[in-house]
Amino acid sequence: MSAAELVERGRRAFNEGRREEARRCWGEALAxxxxxxxxxxxxxxxxxxxxPSATLPRPGAPVPLPGPAQGEAEPRRPRSERxxxxAPVPLPxxxxxxxxxxxTLPPTGSPLHAEGSLAAAPSAPSSDPFAPPPPExxxxxxxxxxxxxxxxxxxxxxxxAEGGGLDLSSxxxxxxxxxxxxxxxxxxxxxxxxxxxNEIEVWMQGARELFALGDFSGSLELIERILKLxxxxxxxxxxxxxxxxxxIAMYESKLGPPGAIPRLAIQxxxxxxxxxxxxxxxxxxxxxxxVNYEDLFALSGLPRLDTARILAALLQQGVIS
Amino acid sequence: MSSGQxxxxxxxxxxxxSVVAAVIDGVPRVIPSRSGQLLxxxxxxxxxxxxxxxxQIAKRQAITNAENTVYAAKRLIGRRWGSREVEDARKALPFxxxxxxxxxxxxxxxxxxxxxxxxxxxxxxxxxRADAEAFFGCPVERAVVTVPAYFNDGQRQATxxxxxxxxxxxxxxxxxxxxxxxxxxxxxxxEKKVVVFDLGGGxxxxxxxxxxxxxxxxxxxxxxxxxxxxxxxxxxxxxxxFAFAQENGGVDLRADVMALQRIKDAAEKAKCELSAAPxxxxxxxxxxxxxxxxxxxxxxRQLPREQLEELTHELVARCIAVTERTLRDAGVRxxxxxxxxxxxxxxxxxxxxxxxxxxxxxxxxxxVHPDEVVALGAAIQAHALAHPHQGxxxxxxxxxxxxxxxxxxxxxxxxxxxxxxTTVPTSATHIFTTSLDGQTSVRIAVMQGASEKANENELxxxxxxxxxxxxxxxxxxxxxxxEISADGIVGVSARDLSTGQRQSIxxxxxxxxxxxxxxxxxxxxxxxxLEKKQSSGELERRREATERLVAEIEALVPAVTxxxxxxxxxxxxxxxxxxxxQRARAALxxxxxxxxxxxxxxxxxxxxxxxxxxxxVAGQExx
Numbered sequence: 001m002s003a004a005e006l007v008e009r010g011r012r013a014f015n016e017g018r019r020e021e022a023r024r025c026w027g028e029a030l031a032x033x034x035x036x037x038x039x040x041x042x043x044x045x046x047x048x049x050x051x052p053s054a055t056l057p058r059p060g061a062p063v064p065l066p067g068p069a070q071g072e073a074e075p076r077r078p079r080s081e082r083x084x085x086x087a088p089v090p091l092p093x094x095x096x097x098x099x100x101x102x103x104t105l106p107p108t109g110s111p112l113h114a115e116g117s118l119a120a121a122p123s124a125p126s127s128d129p130f131a132p133p134p135p136e137x138x139x140x141x142x143x144x145x146x147x148x149x150x151x152x153x154x155x156x157x158x159x160x161a162e163g164g165g166l167d168l169s170s171x172x173x174x175x176x177x178x179x180x181x182x183x184x185x186x187x188x189x190x191x192x193x194x195x196x197x198n199e200i201e202v203w204m205q206g207a208r209e210l211f212a213l214g215d216f217s218g219s220l221e222l223i224e225r226i227l228k229l230x231x232x233x234x235x236x237x238x239x240x241x242x243x244x245x246x247x248i249a250m251y252e253s254k255l256g257p258p259g260a261i262p263r264l265a266i267q268x269x270x271x272x273x274x275x276x277x278x279x280x281x282x283x284x285x286x287x288x289x290x291v292n293y294e295d296l297f298a299l300s301g302l303p304r305l306d307t308a309r310i311l312a313a314l315l316q317q318g319v320i321s
Numbered sequence: 322m323s324s325g326q327x328x329x330x331x332x333x334x335x336x337x338x339s340v341v342a343a344v345i346d347g348v349p350r351v352i353p354s355r356s357g358q359l360l361x362x363x364x365x366x367x368x369x370x371x372x373x374x375x376x377q378i379a380k381r382q383a384i385t386n387a388e389n390t391v392y393a394a395k396r397l398i399g400r401r402w403g404s405r406e407v408e409d410a411r412k413a414l415p416f417x418x419x420x421x422x423x424x425x426x427x428x429x430x431x432x433x434x435x436x437x438x439x440x441x442x443x444x445x446x447x448x449x450r451a452d453a454e455a456f457f458g459c460p461v462e463r464a465v466v467t468v469p470a471y472f473n474d475g476q477r478q479a480t481x482x483x484x485x486x487x488x489x490x491x492x493x494x495x496x497x498x499x500x501x502x503x504x505x506x507x508x509x510x511x512e513k514k515v516v517v518f519d520l521g522g523g524x525x526x527x528x529x530x531x532x533x534x535x536x537x538x539x540x541x542x543x544x545x546x547x548x549x550x551x552x553x554x555x556x557x558x559x560x561x562x563f564a565f566a567q568e569n570g571g572v573d574l575r576a577d578v579m580a581l582q583r584i585k586d587a588a589e590k591a592k593c594e595l596s597a598a599p600x601x602x603x604x605x606x607x608x609x610x611x612x613x614x615x616x617x618x619x620x621x622r623q624l625p626r627e628q629l630e631e632l633t634h635e636l637v638a639r640c641i642a643v644t645e646r647t648l649r650d651a652g653v654r655x656x657x658x659x660x661x662x663x664x665x666x667x668x669x670x671x672x673x674x675x676x677x678x679x680x681x682x683x684x685x686x687x688x689v690h691p692d693e694v695v696a697l698g699a700a701i702q703a704h705a706l707a708h709p710h711q712g713x714x715x716x717x718x719x720x721x722x723x724x725x726x727x728x729x730x731x732x733x734x735x736x737x738x739x740x741x742x743t744t745v746p747t748s749a750t751h752i753f754t755t756s757l758d759g760q761t762s763v764r765i766a767v768m769q770g771a772s773e774k775a776n777e778n779e780l781x782x783x784x785x786x787x788x789x790x791x792x793x794x795x796x797x798x799x800x801x802x803x804e805i806s807a808d809g810i811v812g813v814s815a816r817d818l819s820t821g822q823r824q825s826i827x828x829x830x831x832x833x834x835x836x837x838x839x840x841x842x843x844x845x846x847x848x849x850x851l852e853k854k855q856s857s858g859e860l861e862r863r864r865e866a867t868e869r870l871v872a873e874i875e876a877l878v879p880a881v882t883x884x885x886x887x888x889x890x891x892x893x894x895x896x897x898x899x900x901x902x903q904r905a906r907a908a909l910x911x912x913x914x915x916x917x918x919x920x921x922x923x924x925x926x927x928x929x930x931x932x933x934x935x936x937x938v939a940g941q942e943x944x
Contacts, residue, residue: 257907257916272606278617281607282579285586286381290356295378298368301385301579 003033003316010042027214031250032316034217034309043215200226200233207239216243216250244305251308254315258294262287262311265321274319280310287320329463329492329707330453331699333500334442334480336395337522337549338666339363340696341449343457344704349507349697354452360666360692361452365444366390367432375448384582387415389431393523394441396546398483399476399832401779402427406546413547426833439479439832440842443486447846450487464489465703467695470496470528470542471723473769473779474809479832486842492706494809498528499537500698501664505689506532507701513659514540516648518677518685519695520640521665523549527644529651529658538744541651542723545643548636550592550667556632557588557624561603565620572609572618580609584620595626596669630672637676644680661685666692722747726803726811729766729775731756738803741771748804752818755789755797762787763799767813767828786815786824863917867905870924874902877928880935894934898927 001009010025023043030039203222210219220243226236252258264271264287271284283300291299293311300307314320330352333340338360342351351359358377366379367389374382383390393414400407402420407427411418417430421437429436446466453461466489468480477494484491495503498517505515512533519526526544530537561584562574574580583605591601605620648655661681667673668691677685689697722745727737730753739749755763763786770778789797797817804812814825834842882895901923908916 253904268604272604272619274607276607276617278577278579278607278610281605281617282583284607285583285605290358291378291381294372295374298370298372298374299378299382299385301369301382304370 001028003029003036003039006032007036007039007042010039014042023213030215030217032254033313040215040218043210043213043218200229204233204235207236207243211239211243216247219243220247248305248308251305251312252293254312255293255308258297259292261289261292262296262315262320263289265318271319274317279306280314283307283310284314284319326463326707327459328453328457328461329465329700329703330450330461331500331696331701331703332446332449332464332466333497333696333699334395334446334466334468334483335363335521335695336393336524337363337551338692339445339449340693341453342693342696342700343453344700349504349700349704351693351696352453352456354448355455361445361448362392363395363442363445364390364392365394365431365436365441367434371432373444375444381586382582384585385578387578388417391416391429391431391436391441394429394438394445396523397427397429398438398442399473399479400427400438401425401475401833404779409547421833423835437834437838437842439482439834439839440486442480442483443842443846446483446487446489450489462488462490463492463703463707465493465495465699465706466491467495467497467500467699469524469526469544470498470539471526471544473724474781474811474828475779475831475833477809479834482832482834482839485839486846488843488846492703495699495702496528496539497526497664497695498530498542499539500696500702501662501689501694502530502532502537503698503701504694505660505662505686505698506537507697511660514653514657515660515662516644516658516681517662517664518640518644518668519544519664520667520673521549522667523547523551525549525640525643527640527647529648529653541647541653543643543647543650545639548639548643550589550665552636553592553629553633553667553670554585554588556636557592557629558584560624560628560632561588561620561622564622565608565618569618574609574620577609583608591624592629592670593666595624595629596671598626600625626671633670634672637670637672640673641676641680655681658683662689662694663691664694722805724769724771725778726767726769726781726805728801728813729768733775735768735770735773735775735778738801739805745805745809746807748802750800750802753799753801754795755792755799756794758793759791760794760797761789761791763789763815765801765813765815765824765826767811767826781811782813782826782828784813784815784824784826786817786822788820788822789817790820860914860917863914863921864909866921867909867917867924870921870928871902871905874898874924874928874931877931877935881931884934894930898931901927 006025006029010022010029013019013025014022026039026042030036030043033039203226207219207222207226210216210222219239223236223240223243226233227240230236255262264284276284279302283296283302286296286299296311297304297307302310311320328343330341330343331349333342339362340351340360342349344350353359354361354376356377361376362380364374364376364379364383366374366382366386368374368382369386369389379390380392383392393410396410397407397418400410402425407418410427419428419430419435420426421428427438429438429441446464450461450464464484466480466484468477472480480494481491497519501517501519502511502515505511515530515532517526517528517530519528524544524546525548526542528539528543529541531540532538558581565574566572574584587603587605591603594601601624603620603622603624607617608620609618611617648658658681661677661683663674663677663685668677668685674685722739722741722743725735725737725741726739727735730736736751738751739747753763764783765786766775766783767781768775768778769781772778786799789799797819800816800818802812802814802816804814806812811828812825813828814823816823878895878898881898885894901920905917905920905924908920
């Protein structure tokens, strides 16, 4: 299934109240298309919105799609219908905006969370997923503490059998990693300021949340930001390793056996019409039907994660097979 | 192949590319690599992910990982640290050269490890050996290896050591031009002067052979160790980067290693194409990042053959000049040359062929494959050595001393005893006298080289003749005898003619590696080989275990599906189990031991779960 189909399936599931399925679909879509900010925004908002029982007054009631999507096509439903269906959920800006200013998410219990208040809050993010992103906030004082501080609202991943049973987490299967942090646990303050909502702690908390949600790329981005400021941040380093190994395992599982030889699946003259960067161009130039994936990792000169990500994307786009 | 000792191979260990061949059913043939290529780049690398790469893969990351990629190790093999050749190499090569700990040889730093040069060449030879073993399906342990005719004894010994490191018994080292002529003369009688014009990837060698009645006599050698196909590539690369800069506001591609690697590959490919086609199209999409969010830049260019010839005519002229000088040194006029054998991929270039034709006044031979001919000759020689009593005609190879051999005289001068181009085996005698009154001992320094100054030549060994009769200077006669065996071993003896006091030395060429070091490296290689064999056993064990688990799981799927038909979790479990099984199958196909090991526990847990669930079904059904 393509990333777009997974996104759509996730949206349908979300609208029908199947949050777990929505999250899984979007998580898979993000794994296929890590640069898809729309999916990231959905996942981010999924973490921020109240638990399903709170947002779903009755089974089957329409629930708004979380988060806006930039540049997306016109919705199928008329605007009026959307307005009716909208529930009062906080809608985050696209992730990159959130990354710039982590406090743009409205807090739980703010006026934006009051039922029916959405239309009355012109500066608030629109419930319309296709609306432009909300304006960025400049000061911390505009909002209460980040909702990330409250910990995840979702239950831990389903495990069929305790101790020796089948672990259903596909991530676990792929990488052998174990859950890092007990979900819902208290946030640790890397800066040493107990409970202080400083930027690094907010990022760290965001990274934990995204990791728990399966958005390893998003988590990795935050971790890298933290490590840029605090290279010795122990927890961030741990998350860095876990995120990277998980992502590598995910991408590599899409590629297939390391000894498999990828081949160009399009005509060479069609390559020119793709939308690639020069690193993808370099890797694509090495794929000549004689080099296997493991050799591509060796000769790319790029970090393994980047190589795996690019190759998985090329495979996903049908450029290679 | 019927000797009972396994197949024997001939190896052309080139500066840029290497080739392995064997005589199969009486016909010399090149053995393709496991990936189907006939040429194996003589490149060794340690990739950024720590993986050791040899051959084509190593070459393809030579620019992006320049400091950890070694090419042209042949220029360094058997050389001494501080020699002119090594100093030249240090200026030209991007990887780091370091001196050896004691023996003053040159070594290469790659990553955390220091490699000896024979070790690096040994890795290339080991790759070729593995290709041959894959081809024959049995172990290959003996080989004839070729070297340039000008290689000195140290370099030849270093090449032999490289063979030992690769697990090969080097039956004989033969000169490349001799080998080429051997392949050229295979199955026919030739009696004429032959010039071997060898323009390879990194070096140019020209040799003159006098062939008569199966005797291949190298009568002259010359060349340029820094002139080859890579210089032609560089001209094309410069042309491309200049054109790209003109079209893109002065952007210099050379600043980006990925772009440069692609430019290099494209330049080489275009150059090869132009040997057969009048125009080469160069398409390099997404070559360079556009910067600041702009799209990546492409390079699209046509290179006509005339343009290539204009760019490289100066290089071809250099080859002809070297050829002219070599002929002059050997006292051979172009008109006396009965055949010109072209060797090396670059000789396919029409401009080169035209230049050769113009110089010699005759068409060069087209009967031999320029890339393969040297390896084929080595294979013929290997076959002849391995099967002397099975009807194979032993070809008599007469090689010559590549450089003058002599001793150091008072004042630091070099006295030649055996001049270069002397056919071996040979011996020569020279009488010297003492230089001091009452002198009772004399130092004999055995040297090899072309310079009149002793310190510019290579010291092969030295000894002291003591117990000389004390007498005024010039009155004691010392006889110095040089002997060179067919294997190239130099024996030097000195004798006081009046007392009969005698001292001698056998100059055993040294590669720079001590015997202990060589053994250590060979032990390491053996360990690696054992590891490979062990991992092969491990793979079989894992394969059996995985196949058993997969079969058991699949057998239980219907029962589990029935058991959990109404459970959402149950369905999910089956789907997940299928995913695990699929990954296991992929790992089996890829022979990935690590992945099989990683999946083992998951398969085991899945099986346990399925047994429990299917037991439930049985229980329910039983009720």
